[in-house]
Amino acid sequence: MTEDRILDKFDWRILDAVQANGKMSLAELSEHIGLSKTPCQIRLKRLEEEGYITGYHARLNMRLIRKNYVVFIQVKLEATSRHHLDKFNQAVRKMDAIQACHMMAGGFDYLLKVRCRNMEEYRVILTDDINDLPGVYQTTTFPVMEEVKRAVGVDLSAQV
Structure with a gap:
């Protein structure tokens, strides 16, 4: 660019x-x-x-394609050296269930957004995939009760 x-x-x-x-x-x-x-x-x-x-x-209409169950997961890593962060980042990029992953400052290291069919599918994703990501020490899950807004872009009105 x-x-x-x-x-x-x-x-x-x-x-x-x-x-x-x-x-x-x-x-x-x-x-x-x-x-x-x-x-x-x-x-x-x-x-x-x-x-x-x-x-x-x-x-896409997430309800119609049966992907309307959303959870946010705070992830703490065992260590945050460049090596540990790189390994975690590479592994997360390969997981289709993870819709978004953000490295955070504060009380945890990452915030993940997972979209799936239901709580049962999420439990499998958490126990079989997310907990096995490199360096994961602790996770905290926040299930979404209702999606109030899902934006598709950013406000460019000040630029136009």
Whole structure:
């Protein structure tokens, strides 16, 4: 990614539009941001090549696909040397059940988000997979009662 390049209002408008609707056609996008198709396509391709846009995704109905049970897990490691952190990070990236993993500062080392069918499936994931991750010392689980908000993008209104 080119971090020193300054994005103009059209670049920001493109980013805002595609994060809201990645399925938007080029014609719709160019009309939405106020550029003709060719310059819009050139800008979109450049934003992709420079790493500002890293992919396009569909938002699935988790209840219908039976993945609507969510838990957050605080993880403490036995040690937090670079070696231990790297081994944990590599192992977590291979686990499909872990939807998100964040290294934290404070009373624990990582916060995991796991999405699965139900408590029984989660128990198996915890005991057979998460507790066997490299260096795990302790876990604390927080089951989600209701998902109140699930955002798909960030607010770019100040940039547009």
